Amino acid sequence: MSGHLVPVVAAVGLLALVALAVYRLHFSPLARFPGPKLAALTRWYEAYYEIWCQGHYYREIDRMHDIYGPVVRVAPDELHIRDSKFFNSVYMNPKVNKHGWDKRFGAQTSTFTTVESAPHRRRRAALSPMFSKRAIQGFEPFIRRHVELFSQRIGKFSLSKKPLVVTDAFPAFTGDIIMEYSFGFMYNQLEAPNFASFHEAFMAIGSSGHIAAQFPWFLSLMNSIPDAIVASLQPALGSLLRLKKDQWDLVTLTIRGGKEQAEKASHRTIFHEILQSNQLPPSDKTQQRLADEAQTVVGAGVETTSFTLSVALFHIVNTPHINARLHTELRAASPNKDTLPSLQDLERLPYLKACIQEALRLSYGLTARNPRTHDKELRYGDWIIPAGTVVGMTIVDVHHDESIFPDSEMYRPERWLGDPRTGDGDGDGVPLEHYLVSFGRGPRSCLGNNMAWAELYLVLAMMFRRYKFSLYDTDVSDVRLEHDFFIPNVKLSSKGVRVLVEEVED
Numbered sequence: 442m443s444g445h446l447v448p449v450v451a452a453v454g455l456l457a458l459v460a461l462a463v464y465r466l467h468f469s470p471l472a473r474f475p476g477p478k479l480a481a482l483t484r485w486y487e488a489y490y491e492i493w494c495q496g497h498y499y500r501e502i503d504r505m506h507d508i509y510g511p512v513v514r515v516a517p518d519e520l521h522i523r524d525s526k527f528f529n530s531v532y533m534n535p536k537v538n539k540h541g542w543d544k545r546f547g548a549q550t551s552t553f554t555t556v557e558s559a560p561h562r563r564r565r566a567a568l569s570p571m572f573s574k575r576a577i578q579g580f581e582p583f584i585r586r587h588v589e590l591f592s593q594r595i596g597k598f599s600l601s602k603k604p605l606v607v608t609d610a611f612p613a614f615t616g617d618i619i620m621e622y623s624f625g626f627m628y629n630q631l632e633a634p635n636f637a638s639f640h641e642a643f644m645a646i647g648s649s650g651h652i653a654a655q656f657p658w659f660l661s662l663m664n665s666i667p668d669a670i671v672a673s674l675q676p677a678l679g680s681l682l683r684l685k686k687d688q689w690d691l692v693t694l695t696i697r698g699g700k701e702q703a704e705k706a707s708h709r710t711i712f713h714e715i716l717q718s719n720q721l722p723p724s725d726k727t728q729q730r731l732a733d734e735a736q737t738v739v740g741a742g743v744e745t746t747s748f749t750l751s752v753a754l755f756h757i758v759n760t761p762h763i764n765a766r767l768h769t770e771l772r773a774a775s776p777n778k779d780t781l782p783s784l785q786d787l788e789r790l791p792y793l794k795a796c797i798q799e800a801l802r803l804s805y806g807l808t809a810r811n812p813r814t815h816d817k818e819l820r821y822g823d824w825i826i827p828a829g830t831v832v833g834m835t836i837v838d839v840h841h842d843e844s845i846f847p848d849s850e851m852y853r854p855e856r857w858l859g860d861p862r863t864g865d866g867d868g869d870g871v872p873l874e875h876y877l878v879s880f881g882r883g884p885r886s887c888l889g890n891n892m893a894w895a896e897l898y899l900v901l902a903m904m905f906r907r908y909k910f911s912l913y914d915t916d917v918s919d920v921r922l923e924h925d926f927f928i929p930n931v932k933l934s935s936k937g938v939r940v941l942v943e944e945v946e947d
């Protein structure tokens with residue numbers, strides 16, 4: 442470019458920026474919504490909190506709500522609502538699109554990240570039969586065998602008197618289960634001496650997702666750098682690359698094995714079912730699409746449930762009267778500790794269920810704000826939100842709504858006992874469960890909830906029927922949300938939830 446053109450280009454660029462700023466602040470359909478001007482002006486505001494402050498925009502958004510009210514403009518093209526009663530209105534619409542998650546993980550065509558509602562519906566329909574209650578019951582024998590293996594490993598810690606790091610053990614357990622269910626293959630991570638898992642890898646996806654959301658070229662750049670270099674720069678990303686490569690190979694094997702291999706397998710697997718689904722066009726059965734699906738299904742299956750287990754274990758052990766009550770209930774249900782009740786029988790134990798519900802409440806599932814775009818305008822009080830606007834809400838806000846869950850920071854299973862309703866007579870009196878939204882709501886809610894519940898029931902029943910735990914150098918900050926890396930992350934210096942184990946005698 443010749444020298445005298447540079448100032449002209451710079452001036453035109455500056456003018457365009459000024460025009461964009463004026464548009465965003467004064468003429469955009471969202472200009473009348475409250476919020477900091479800087480957030481309305483640029484996504485750099487969000488980037489500062491998410492990238493520089495490592496997943497702290499949720500806190501800043503909370504502060505905005507305290508100042509501006511229940512609806513705020515959190516980015517030039519995005520609103521956020523903090524009002525638990527409005528959750529269903531945002532999420533239950535069958536035709537909503539979900540923008541933004543397609544850019545975060547480098548897995549654009551998975552069910553979880555699909556933007557448009559029509560392809561999402563089709564992809565979800567192909568996965569759904571594998572996640573029905575019945576399908577999970579069919580897989581229960583495998584889960585139980587793995588629970589027994591887990592129990593043997595815990596038993597060894599009781600003999601060695603060494604601390605058991607459950608934050609490492611739980612993702613090894615959930616990882617083996619979802620790999621086996623997906624591919625009929627697992628890494629036996631539960632048997633590895635220090636419980637190998639992809640926990641670090643999924644945390645790396647979560648935190649780098651903030652960068653990818655701002656800079657869509659980031660993941661392509663990572664993919665273009667040789668794996669060995671990425672791994673040496675950032676070991677957690679190295680483990681993610683290994684996982685992606687392995688999944689790519691497993692998908693290849695599944696495609697090659699086809700129907701014949703599926704018939705020989707000891708149980709149905711998710712990816713055989715997808716390949717044989719007649720609901721999906723060939724374009725949804727390509728290697729890349731299946732690899733995208735594998736990444737998110739395995740990610741969803743590992744991290745969420747294992748964090749819920751860590752939260753449950755910490756709080757139960759930390760609160761002796763809860764521990765004692767749960768143990769008493771479990772002892773009555775299985776007088777012989779070597780024979781655990783069936784899943785169906787466990788589901789009938791009210792205190793165990795309440796302990797799980799309370800752990801689900803304090804583990805949130807996802808901490809990311811969850812975007813939806815409606816095809817028609819959406820009314821919120823006096824506000825009319827234009828069709829096509831990205832509107833988000835956050836599960837954390839609902840689960841810490843003090844008008845619904847008083848002392849919301851406290852782990853209190855009793856709040857779930859005896860058909861509880863909100864408001865004690867002066868509230869709206871709907872069942873409290875209505876506000877337990879860990880699994881999301883509507884057409885994009887969690888597909889894996891039956892599997893998650895099965896794992897939660899069986900693992901916690903085994904642990905609290907057979908073993909006594911005491912916390913080892915662990916406190917509430919090892920389970921309390923600190924960083925939103927899409928999924929919840931505790932303080933970065935945490936060494937995990939660690940416990941000493943003893944076998945119970947009776």
Ligand code: HEM
Binds near residue numbers: 811878893
């Ligand atoms: C405590 C455990 C779990 C929690 C709290 C949880 C939470 C969630 C949430 C909140 C969503 C909805 C995202 C949205 O609204 O867009 C979701 C979606 C999903 N979850 Fe889970 N999840 C859990 C366990 C699992 C497990 C074990 C699996 C099994 C592999 C799984 C598979 C999925 C899938 C496939 C989706 C995407 C559904 C869709 O987009 O249609 N989840 N999960």
